[in-house]
Amino acid sequence: MVTGLYFIGNYISFVSVSGHAIPIAFKPLPNQIINSTTTIPDKISITFNERPESDASTIRVTDYNGTRIDNNDLKIGKSEKELTVSLNKSKIVSGDYFVTWFVLSKDDGWITKGSYSFSYISDRK
Numbered sequence: 001m002v003t004g005l006y007f008i009g010n011y012i013s014f015v016s017v018s019g020h021a022i023p024i025a026f027k028p029l030p031n032q033i034i035n036s037t038t039t040i041p042d043k044i045s046i047t048f049n050e051r052p053e054s055d056a057s058t059i060r061v062t063d064y065n066g067t068r069i070d071n072n073d074l075k076i077g078k079s080e081k082e083l084t085v086s087l088n089k090s091k092i093v094s095g096d097y098f099v100t101w102f103v104l105s106k107d108d109g110w111i112t113k114g115s116y117s118f119s120y121i122s123d124r125k
Contacts, residue, residue, distance in 0.1 A: 020112050021048040021105040025082075030116035036123045040092055044070065044099055045077050045084040052076075052083050056104035059085040064096050094122045 025047040034040055044061055054076050061070040069091040077084040083103070100115040 020108060020110045021050040021052055021103045022112065023047065023101070023114065024049050026099075026116065028118045030118065032118045034118065034120045040089055040120060041087065042089070043084045043086045045082055046099075046101055047077070047079065047082040048103060048105075049081070050105045050107040051080050053104040053106045054083065057083060058100075058102045059083055060100045061085065061087060062098050062100075063091070063093075064098075067091070069097065092120055094120055 023046050025045075027043075027045045028034060028041055044059055046059060054074060057074065059070065059074055060068060062068050069088050070085045071088055072085070074083060074085050076082065083101070096117055096119050098115060098117050100113070102111065102113040104111050
C-alpha cells in the first residue's frame with residue numbers, strides 16, 4: 001500500500017491509497033476443474049479493481065504445450081474494469097490450461113501481470 005499526501009486547505013493528512021490493477025474476479029476460477037457437467041466457457045474474463053487500458057493489455061490462454069487457444073480478441077467486458085478474450089473451443093481437449101495476463105491501469109499507469117490455471121476433464125472415451 002502506498003501512503004499519499006493530500007493537502008486540503010491549510011491541513012495536511014495522510015490517506016491510504018490502493019494502487020495498481022489487481023484482479024478481483026476470474027471466470028473460470030483459478031484451479032477450477034471443468035468437466036462434462038460444466039460447460040466449457042466461451043471466454044475468459046478477469047475483472048480488476050481499476051480500469052485496464054485494453055490497447056496495452058493482454059490475456060493469453062495456452063494449453064500444456066504452450067499452444068494458444070484463445071482467439072486473440074481482447075476487449076472490455078460488461079464493465080469498464082473487465083477484460084475478456086474468447087476461446088477457440090475446437091482446440092480444447094482434456095488437460096490443463098494456463099491464463100496469463102498483463103495489464104496497464106488507466107487509473108494509475110502501473111503495469112501488473114500474473115497467471116493462473118484451470119483444467120478440463122472430458123468423460124468421453
